[in-house]
Amino acid sequence: MVQQSETESRKLLGRLREEMASEGAGQERLDRITHLIADSMQTEVCSVYLFRDNDTLELCATEGLNPEAVHQTRMRLGEGLVGRVAKTRQIVNSANAPQERGFRFMPETGEEVYSSFLGVPIQRVGQALGVLVVQSKEAREYSGDEIYALEVVAMVLAEMAELGAFLGEGDALAPLHQRAFSFDGGIGQEGNSEGRVFLHDPRVVVTNPIGDDPDAELERLRAAVDALRVSVDEMLRSADSDNAEELQVLDTYRMFANSKGWMRRMEADIARGLSAEAAVEKEQSGARGRMSRVPDAYLRERLQDLDDLSNRLLRQLTGQGRETGAEMPDTPVLVARNIGPGELLEYGRGLRGIVLEEGSVGSHAAIIARAWAIPLIVNAKGILSEALNGDPILIDGDRGQVHLRPDEPVAAAFRDKLAMQAKAQERYASIRDLPATSKCGTTVNLYMNAGLIVDLPSLKSSGAEGVGLFRTELQFLIRNKMPKRSELAQTYNRVMDSAGDKRVVFRTLDIGSDKVLPYMKRQEEPNPALGWRAIRVGLDKPGVMRMQLQALIRAAAGRPLWVMFPFIAQFNEFRDARQHILDEMAREDRLGHVLPEELHVGAMLETPSLAFAPRQFYEMADFISIGGNDLKQFFYAADRENERVRRRYDTLNVSFLTLIEQIVWRCADTKTPLSFCGEDAGRPIEAICFAAMGLQSLSMRPASIGPVKHLLRRTNLEELRDVIDTARRSGVQSVRPAVMDWLRSSDWVV
Numbered sequence: 001m002v003q004q005s006e007t008e009s010r011k012l013l014g015r016l017r018e019e020m021a022s023e024g025a026g027q028e029r030l031d032r033i034t035h036l037i038a039d040s041m042q043t044e045v046c047s048v049y050l051f052r053d054n055d056t057l058e059l060c061a062t063e064g065l066n067p068e069a070v071h072q073t074r075m076r077l078g079e080g081l082v083g084r085v086a087k088t089r090q091i092v093n094s095a096n097a098p099q100e101r102g103f104r105f106m107p108e109t110g111e112e113v114y115s116s117f118l119g120v121p122i123q124r125v126g127q128a129l130g131v132l133v134v135q136s137k138e139a140r141e142y143s144g145d146e147i148y149a150l151e152v153v154a155m156v157l158a159e160m161a162e163l164g165a166f167l168g169e170g171d172a173l174a175p176l177h178q179r180a181f182s183f184d185g186g187i188g189q190e191g192n193s194e195g196r197v198f199l200h201d202p203r204v205v206v207t208n209p210i211g212d213d214p215d216a217e218l219e220r221l222r223a224a225v226d227a228l229r230v231s232v233d234e235m236l237r238s239a240d241s242d243n244a245e246e247l248q249v250l251d252t253y254r255m256f257a258n259s260k261g262w263m264r265r266m267e268a269d270i271a272r273g274l275s276a277e278a279a280v281e282k283e284q285s286g287a288r289g290r291m292s293r294v295p296d297a298y299l300r301e302r303l304q305d306l307d308d309l310s311n312r313l314l315r316q317l318t319g320q321g322r323e324t325g326a327e328m329p330d331t332p333v334l335v336a337r338n339i340g341p342g343e344l345l346e347y348g349r350g351l352r353g354i355v356l357e358e359g360s361v362g363s364h365a366a367i368i369a370r371a372w373a374i375p376l377i378v379n380a381k382g383i384l385s386e387a388l389n390g391d392p393i394l395i396d397g398d399r400g401q402v403h404l405r406p407d408e409p410v411a412a413a414f415r416d417k418l419a420m421q422a423k424a425q426e427r428y429a430s431i432r433d434l435p436a437t438s439k440c441g442t443t444v445n446l447y448m449n450a451g452l453i454v455d456l457p458s459l460k461s462s463g464a465e466g467v468g469l470f471r472t473e474l475q476f477l478i479r480n481k482m483p484k485r486s487e488l489a490q491t492y493n494r495v496m497d498s499a500g501d502k503r504v505v506f507r508t509l510d511i512g513s514d515k516v517l518p519y520m521k522r523q524e525e526p527n528p529a530l531g532w533r534a535i536r537v538g539l540d541k542p543g544v545m546r547m548q549l550q551a552l553i554r555a556a557a558g559r560p561l562w563v564m565f566p567f568i569a570q571f572n573e574f575r576d577a578r579q580h581i582l583d584e585m586a587r588e589d590r591l592g593h594v595l596p597e598e599l600h601v602g603a604m605l606e607t608p609s610l611a612f613a614p615r616q617f618y619e620m621a622d623f624i625s626i627g628g629n630d631l632k633q634f635f636y637a638a639d640r641e642n643e644r645v646r647r648r649y650d651t652l653n654v655s656f657l658t659l660i661e662q663i664v665w666r667c668a669d670t671k672t673p674l675s676f677c678g679e680d681a682g683r684p685i686e687a688i689c690f691a692a693m694g695l696q697s698l699s700m701r702p703a704s705i706g707p708v709k710h711l712l713r714r715t716n717l718e719e720l721r722d723v724i725d726t727a728r729r730s731g732v733q734s735v736r737p738a739v740m741d742w743l744r745s746s747d748w749v750v
């Protein structure tokens with residue numbers, strides 16, 4: 001292999017472009033391309049490996065290795081040197097490949113005679129598509145210049161693959177964005193739906209990776225970068241000069257936009273024959289690769305800035321992007337990297353589903369999706385690089401799966417499932433106005449969780465007896481500045497009006513941890529979930545909480561008022577918080593406002609410590625609601641936001657049920673009404689077990705009320721309690737298997 005000059009590199013790209021325009025099937029084209037690269041780079045072997053599925057690579061074309069091995073040789077992601085390049089998206093450059101750690105000998109290829117190996121990832125905006133490899137007999141490391149040349153070629157191959165240039169027989173050569181794909185993710189909101197993809201932020205497609213005239217491309221790049229710099233300066237000028245954080249972010253942003261290194265690298269890529277947009281994309285891919293490897297959160301965010309700038313540049317150069325004018329399909333399924341609650345509210349309830357590449361179950365966008373009963377899948381890795389506007393998509397929100405461009409058998413099975421669910425909905429509607437009374441005669445009160453005025457119509461449609469948890473922070477989160485007391489009072493008043501004589505339990509502001517108000521200074525904390533959040537903020541800086549309490553008192557005006565404080569960990573926190581509301585009552589009275597007819601002050605039990613609080617706490621609280629989402633995370637020391645550990649511990653674990661039992665006893669002792677308002681209350685199996693353990697009120701998403709009531713009405717809670725206790729005595733970890741066996745052995749099936 002000889003040194004690749006810029007002229008040679010351009011010549012090679014020119015020939016690749018001719019290939020792109022040439023007739024013929026993808027396989028022939030790919031064969032000619034490997035030949036061209038080997039020839040131009042004067043190397044003995046050039047091979048292209050492409051992904052066959054998410055974790056298998058296939059040798060799709062080669063010059064130099066045994067042609068019989070094409071489409072036969074495969075390796076898993078991470079396996080051998082090729083698999084390592086694909087996995088790490090980093091170059092492997094070795095003078096003596098067979099001696100390298102992880103080298104996998106593949107006799108069918110005949111590669112054992114080649115000593116040196118250079119593999120570069122074929123990637124597009126951080127998505128790995130395959131690996132381009134050159135090999136030669138001579139034992140030597142490739143020079144920086146040679147690596148660079150191969151990277152430029154790999155970039156062009158990535159764009160060609162994206163454009164379907166290698167379309168052919170077999171999975172690995174199937175056109176990108178046309179084959180069926182399934183993704184596993186986390187369940188943000190159960191439910192199934194079928195629709196068409198609508199991308200929140202459509203990807204830019206580079207149709208001309210190779211530049212004709214480097215000077216013209218350079219000029220295009222410079223003009224686009226100049227325009228970008230002007231727009232960043234403009235953003236800085238119009239930024240809020242009091243907001244130091246925003247200014248800081250924009251300043252870093254400007255620094256990147258003016259970075260000489262960034263510009264120099266893109267100019268060098270253009271000199272080697274890439275078009276301006278391909279050069280930007282190559283930089284972006286590199287930054288994404290680095291992003292995935294940087295452990296430091298601060299640095300990752302800075303790389304994110306660079307990514308964002310590249311996106312803006314690409315939009316500028318191609319005229320594509322958010323304003324593509326793509327029409328919203330009739331059955332839109334929103335696909336996005338992440339989405340904020342405000343943006344989601346703008347889309348409204350018309351969405352059939354939401355799939356997020358990142359996101360988390362506890363995010364506020366997720367809470368809104370749940371309130372609207374829109375199926376939501378989070379953490380669907382890879383969906384963004386595959387999905388195109390208008391693609392057919394199925395969401396299986398019960399299993400946490402997404403099927404993109406599904407095959408007919410998958411789609412048919414899915415439709416059968418939808419039909420069965422529609423029947424179930426009819427059943428739930430028929431019992432909507434009936435009480436949730438078990439077979440043994442215990443009535444459980446079913447309430448719904450809410451947080452927005454738009455949720456209130458569900459009170460009627462779900463048959464809920466009231467709102468057991470109104471998350472007031474949503475009203476704060478969807479605004480870009482602190483709401484005024486009068487605005488809050490108006491909102492709470494509307495909520496109480498819509499609920500009529502049904503009870504609404506307002507939880508005071510629960511911020512901190514994952515819920516950060518955009519207009520409040522962010523606290524850098526080593527562990528925010530265990531940090532300064534919820535009532536801790538309310539007690540230390542009571543201004544906002546007092547304002548909220550005043551708004552609630554005014555909104556109630558003569559009606560009963562139910563208020564509960566979140567995240568109480570010890571008695572004095574509750575006592576102090578309660579004193580605040582009593583003080584505000586006295587103040588409002590002095591000011592001549594009509595006071596609530598009754599005041600009920602409760603606490604959320606979300607930390608294990610509160611289960612062991614002094615008896616006086618249980619006597620003082622007018623009611624207690626178990627916030628199972630947080631209680632579980634602290635009980636098991638398993639972050640509720642972390643998909644890796646979230647599901648590791650079962651709610652029906654004997655230890656957790658024993659904790660619940662302890663709380664039930666303590667509340668019974670002081671006759672303190674107790675409810676459960678975490679997500680588990682809405683899962684039918686968990687719900688009947690809680691009821692069997694003695695919980696008489698459950699608060700859940702509106703969509704869960706039908707399924708929970710249906711199961712409760714068919715359950716003998718006394719028998720179930722026996723099943724649970726027998727299982728507990730037997731030394732099992734979770735009572736779930738015993739409960740499931742018992743349900744199956746009954747004359748009806750769950």
Ligand code: PEP
Pocket residue numbers: 469471510606626627628629630631677678679
């Ligand atoms: C809980 O922790 O269970 C709860 C209901 O509160 P949130 O999910 O809003 O933290």
Ligand code: MG
Pocket residue numbers: 566606627629630
């Ligand atoms: Mg909580």
